[in-house]
Amino acid sequence: MDPIYVTGHRNPDTDSIVAAMAYAALRNAVGDREYEAACLGHVSDETQLVLDRFGFQPPKRIHNMYTQVHDLDFDTPPLLSAAVTVGRAWKMLMDQKNINAVPVTNEDGTLYGMLSREDVASYNMEQVTTGVLEDVPLFNVLSVLEGKILNAAGENIDSLRGEVTIALPQQRENLLFRSADSIVLCGYQPDMIRRALEMNVNCLVVCQAELPEELRELETTTCIISTPYDAYRAARLIFQSTPVGRICATEQIICFHLEDRVDEVREQVLKYRYPCYPILDENEKVSGVLTRYHLLRPRRKRVVLVDHNEASQSVPGLEEAEILEIIDHHRLADIQTTNPIYVRNEPVGSTNTIIAGMFQDRGLMPSEKMAGMMAAAILSDTVMFKSPTCTERDVRTAERMARIANISLEELGREIFSVSGDHRNAEDLLFSDYKEFHIAGHNLAVAQVTCVDSPAMLERKD
Numbered sequence: 001m002d003p004i005y006v007t008g009h010r011n012p013d014t015d016s017i018v019a020a021m022a023y024a025a026l027r028n029a030v031g032d033r034e035y036e037a038a039c040l041g042h043v044s045d046e047t048q049l050v051l052d053r054f055g056f057q058p059p060k061r062i063h064n065m066y067t068q069v070h071d072l073d074f075d076t077p078p079l080l081s082a083a084v085t086v087g088r089a090w091k092m093l094m095d096q097k098n099i100n101a102v103p104v105t106n107e108d109g110t111l112y113g114m115l116s117r118e119d120v121a122s123y124n125m126e127q128v129t130t131g132v133l134e135d136v137p138l139f140n141v142l143s144v145l146e147g148k149i150l151n152a153a154g155e156n157i158d159s160l161r162g163e164v165t166i167a168l169p170q171q172r173e174n175l176l177f178r179s180a181d182s183i184v185l186c187g188y189q190p191d192m193i194r195r196a197l198e199m200n201v202n203c204l205v206v207c208q209a210e211l212p213e214e215l216r217e218l219e220t221t222t223c224i225i226s227t228p229y230d231a232y233r234a235a236r237l238i239f240q241s242t243p244v245g246r247i248c249a250t251e252q253i254i255c256f257h258l259e260d261r262v263d264e265v266r267e268q269v270l271k272y273r274y275p276c277y278p279i280l281d282e283n284e285k286v287s288g289v290l291t292r293y294h295l296l297r298p299r300r301k302r303v304v305l306v307d308h309n310e311a312s313q314s315v316p317g318l319e320e321a322e323i324l325e326i327i328d329h330h331r332l333a334d335i336q337t338t339n340p341i342y343v344r345n346e347p348v349g350s351t352n353t354i355i356a357g358m359f360q361d362r363g364l365m366p367s368e369k370m371a372g373m374m375a376a377a378i379l380s381d382t383v384m385f386k387s388p389t390c391t392e393r394d395v396r397t398a399e400r401m402a403r404i405a406n407i408s409l410e411e412l413g414r415e416i417f418s419v420s421g422d423h424r425n426a427e428d429l430l431f432s433d434y435k436e437f438h439i440a441g442h443n444l445a446v447a448q449v450t451c452v453d454s455p456a457m458l459e460r461k462d
């Protein structure tokens, strides 16, 4: 199951990060196990202190919510090695009715080429005219013919080639197999067999017959094989022994990667109009096959927004994601959804105050460590209850959380605000808690700096 990300805003503050972690913990604790806290940017010194203080790792950092190739239900047909026979590949193509081509791979799983039904059909038609089998490993030939090696010469060769000829009784001498570079198919035909062995043709295939006893000891370099198939079928089947690597397409193949954005993939598919595209993973190994049907209904990434509800403060690609819920204490802004969703917005000083209320609603106490973090987040967001947005509920909630965590709010507050680093450079100070707004056609941003010694900070105003 893909995770449901819970995330706060960009340039996250402590309230955002802790709210995401606390809400994911709450949902997972009551059995919805796919929630995962995420963050959209650098974790500030203050937040890092809070995480360290209570023994948590920062949440996973995500960079966008665009729908990617790995969100598609693409096909994962079996992969073929470039060495397998055309016959085996054809059977597989027959099993995969809904795809037109299958990936052919190198030994390490990387892409070698793509094999389509068309490739197999063209190869078959070409063979009818040329009639020549190019060097093919002996194992391949034995496999398609269900053949057995009958003599010592056969045990000593590893590949076969030659013009494939059926040794029918002929009257005109020159119509018979002409050179030793032949693969001769015959039945119980002692004359023809003798002639082939004396000519030392490359291979003799005895179809549905025994090798005549008097010819078994004949000195020859010909490889002798027996097959249970008749000569017509053996002649067709022998060409299916060619390794697929020789007949599949290997050039100008358009590939996609699991990380690619679906909107970009769609453009490429419109441009090239191939029926199938191989999909590769981050190590260039083949993961599957994409057809245009897979693009029709992609699975959107799912997300819960906490501590913000404006697109400009949220993750890039949010418009392609499915927002499941919003939990916030800011003004309602511009986010639109396609389906009805849960929104919990309350005019309190911290998102964690609301989330503490949701723990209560579901009849669950936060763990000691989580309660400690939530207390710290409320202190941070209300500037130790001094912010004008702070309410009686924030104070009571922070006190309860501190009690569960067995810590003192005063001490915790001092620790938190002592790190709001007054030695950082102006850019870091400005952008550590920075939110963009688009109001009445204007773009503006509000950045906050909390400090213990404001006269010292104000000296740096310029």
Ligand SMILES: [Mn+2]
Pocket: 015, 016, 307, 329, 349, 350, 351, 381
């Ligand atoms: Mn907040």
